[in-house]
Amino acid sequence: xxxxxxxxxxxxxxxxxxxxxxxxxxxxxxxxxxxxxxxxxxxxxxxxxxxxxxxxxxxxxxxxxxxxxxxxxxxxxxxxxxxxxxxxxxxxxxxxxxx
Amino acid sequence: xxxxxxxxxxxxxxxxxxxxxxxxxxxxxxxxxxxxxxxxxxxxxxxxxxxxxxxxxxxxxxxxxxxxxxxxxxxxxxxxxxxxxxxxxxxxxxxxxxxxxxxxxxxxxxxxxxxxxxxxxxx
Numbered sequence: 001x002x003x004x005x006x007x008x009x010x011x012x013x014x015x016x017x018x019x020x021x022x023x024x025x026x027x028x029x030x031x032x033x034x035x036x037x038x039x040x041x042x043x044x045x046x047x048x049x050x051x052x053x054x055x056x057x058x059x060x061x062x063x064x065x066x067x068x069x070x071x072x073x074x075x076x077x078x079x080x081x082x083x084x085x086x087x088x089x090x091x092x093x094x095x096x097x098x099x
Numbered sequence: 100x101x102x103x104x105x106x107x108x109x110x111x112x113x114x115x116x117x118x119x120x121x122x123x124x125x126x127x128x129x130x131x132x133x134x135x136x137x138x139x140x141x142x143x144x145x146x147x148x149x150x151x152x153x154x155x156x157x158x159x160x161x162x163x164x165x166x167x168x169x170x171x172x173x174x175x176x177x178x179x180x181x182x183x184x185x186x187x188x189x190x191x192x193x194x195x196x197x198x199x200x201x202x203x204x205x206x207x208x209x210x211x212x213x214x215x216x217x218x219x220x221x222x
Contacts, residue, residue, distance in 0.1 A: 030134070052189045053171075060172055067172050072135065075188050094134045094187065 003035045007066050011042060014062045018042045019080055026074070029094075036071040043083040052077075107164040115178045119210035120150035120203055123165055124175040127154055135187040139175040142194045148203045180206040 001009070004023045011018055020043035027036045040059065047055045055077045060067060067073055074094060078086060114121055120143075126132030128140045143150055155162035155174055166172050169183050177184045179202055184190065193199040 052192065053183055053185050056185060056189065057170060064172075072133075073173065074135070094138050 003066070003070060004038060007038060007040065007063060010063060010066060011040070011059070016042070016044045016046050016058065016062060018044045020078075020083060026094075030071070037074075038070055038072070039074040039076070041076040043078045043080055045080060047077055048079045048081070105160070107160045108168050111161060111165055111168050114151070114153065116181050118151040118178075119180055119206040120148060121178050122150055122152045122175055123155055123161070123177075124152055125154070125156050128152060132156055133174070135173075136175045138187045139177060139190050142190050142199065143177075143203075145194070146200045146203050148200075148207050150203075179203060180209065 002025075004025045008021060008023045011021055011023075020041070022041040024039040024041070025035070025037070026039050027034050030037045042059075046058065050058075056075055059075055059077065063073065122128075122136075122139060122143065124131060124133075124136035124139060126136055128144070131137035131140050153161055155165070162174070165176065169176055169178075171183060171186065173186050175187055175190075177186075177190055184193070184199075184202075190199065193202070
């Protein structure tokens, strides 16, 4: 199982119970090497009514082991309501500063 | 011996409380050393308020201490008016939603009202 699959499995099995989940391996955009940079796009009822910081902390806590192994984790976290009404444009990956 | 050891957590809390806007980042605003720090700097630049920053690459003790102080594992980290706002994802989200600039403006205005003595810094 690669890191992206492991991140996805951990989140799926967690109390987050995501209704939508995508994990992207953005490592090719960075100098950090393979299996280093990941991006999670997920939708959960658990995000309703809490601040952005608390949403991120929930995911940080669930993925605490994975975070230790990787260089960067970008999170796009939505409630079902936000996901339904979101902009069509989904923000892409952040490339490395190094050119 | 513990008296002589610098208390980095206290130093961080002091930085956060003394600066209405402070960004802990990799590199400097002129030369960010990471795409996520670069994104944060770009957004703050668009908002146009002066802010303090700490380059965590040149301050390894701050880098290792901050995550436990802020309960946030990654960099950059933005604090406004003493509160953790988040990392580059949240900074970008709030900017897109039009929520960031008003928050920055009110933090700067409040700090200015509290410390009229150093008005030269108020921009």
